[in-house]
Amino acid sequence: MKNSYPIGIFDSGIGGLVIAKEIKKQMPNENIIYFGDTKNMPYGEKSKKFIIEKSIKMVSFLYEKKCKAIVIACNSITSNALEIIKEKFKKKILIFDVINPVIKNKIFFSFKRIGIIGTTATINSNFYIKNIIKYYHHLNIISISIPFLALLIEKGTNIKIMNFFLKNYLNTLKSIDALLLACTHYLFIKQEFEKFYHGKVHLIDIQTIVVKEIKKKLYDKDMLCITPISLWKEKIIFYTSSSIPCFFYKKVKCLFGKNVFINIHVI
Numbered sequence: 001m002k003n004s005y006p007i008g009i010f011d012s013g014i015g016g017l018v019i020a021k022e023i024k025k026q027m028p029n030e031n032i033i034y035f036g037d038t039k040n041m042p043y044g045e046k047s048k049k050f051i052i053e054k055s056i057k058m059v060s061f062l063y064e065k066k067c068k069a070i071v072i073a074c075n076s077i078t079s080n081a082l083e084i085i086k087e088k089f090k091k092k093i094l095i096f097d098v099i100n101p102v103i104k105n106k107i108f109f110s111f112k113r114i115g116i117i118g119t120t121a122t123i124n125s126n127f128y129i130k131n132i133i134k135y136y137h138h139l140n141i142i143s144i145s146i147p148f149l150a151l152l153i154e155k156g157t158n159i160k161i162m163n164f165f166l167k168n169y170l171n172t173l174k175s176i177d178a179l180l181l182a183c184t185h186y187l188f189i190k191q192e193f194e195k196f197y198h199g200k201v202h203l204i205d206i207q208t209i210v211v212k213e214i215k216k217k218l219y220d221k222d223m224l225c226i227t228p229i230s231l232w233k234e235k236i237i238f239y240t241s242s243s244i245p246c247f248f249y250k251k252v253k254c255l256f257g258k259n260v261f262i263n264i265h266v267i
Contacts, residue, residue: 003223006031006237007214008062008070010055012041013154014251015184016073019098020236021255022207023071026215029225032236033065039242042151043076044119044183051121055081059089061239068223069094071214075182076119079127094217098184099127101213102206108136108178111202115173116143118182119150128182142176144169150185156247163192170196178202188251238264 007023009016013036020034035058037043043051055077062070070093072078072085078097086095108114116128123145132141146169152162170193173179179201181187193203218224238252243266252264 002068003218003225004031004227005066005068006033008033008035008059008065008067009073010035010037010058010062010070010077011073011184012036012043012076012150013038013185014188014248015150015186016071017251017255018184018187018207019071019073019210022211023214024236024256026211027218027224029228031225033062033067033239034236035061035239036241036248038154038240038248041154042119042148043074044121044145044150045147046076046121048080048121048125051077052081052084055085056088059085059095063089063093067093069096069214069218071210072097073184075099075184076121079122079125094221094223096210096214096217098206098210099182100131101210102180102204103128103131104135105209107204107209108132108139111178112138113140113142113176114178114180115176115201116141116180116182117146117169117173117186118143120145120147122182128180142173143182144172150183153185153188154247156250159189159192162189163196166192166196176201178204180204181206236263240264240266242266 007030009020009032020032023030023032037054037058040054059070075098078099082097089095123143129141129143132139179193187207190203236256
């Protein structure tokens with residue numbers, strides 16, 4: 001049955017692991033195939049053409065793996081390639097992303113002034129602001145890009161170095177009441193943002209919102225797997241485009257631990 005087919009998730013690197021973890025939390029019976037394009041990251045500093053080209057290849061790969069749905073777990077890809085991906089694959093497979101469920105969530109009615117931080121590719125696309133103002137005319141939005149922060153996180157850079165790097169940017173985002181981390185890599189250092197704002201700025205819970213929407217749509221389409229997975233079946237398969245980075249492997253182990261079967265392949 002199709003509802004037992006895996007969910008495909010792809011990202012430029014480790015960022016989408018947070019989404020994969022949340023899927024296992026909210027939908028424990030789902031199989032997952034994850035693709036991290038570790039060879040070509042960071043996508044946030046790449047051209048729109050490059051992002052589209054690589055994204056299409058990853059979607060094609062996951063489609064060939066018989067995934068029942070694909071999650072674009074990268075803001076840079078969503079903001080630059082979503083429409084092209086949907087155009088090519090909408091009649092073949094269910095496509096989800098990490099931006100639209102957040103933008104359409106009613107949580108924005110609770111705030112007046114929000115900050116958005118993301119990669120250069122995401123912020124320059126103007127995808128967030130262009131779509132947010134369709135729903136929330138009352139919002140005052142400030143958006144800034146933080147070049148190469150995703151790369152520092154991917155490489156497991158010392159947190160003290162990252163904090164020094166962060167403060168130079170966050171000092172321009174002090175007069176806000178909510179912050180949207182528009183890069184899934186940033187979710188790995190969410191606590192550092194919370195420390196900077198001393199709990200006075202609400203950090204929008206992106207992964208929970210996104211996965212809740214995925215679960216709802218799969219349920220509505222009768223594609224949600226409700227049968228517990230056999231202990232002898234692999235639950236999560238990971239693919240990377242380069243030799244497995246140490247930090248990638250550590251994050252996989254840290255997030256998923258001993259409770260799931262993990263199989264990592266380099267292609």
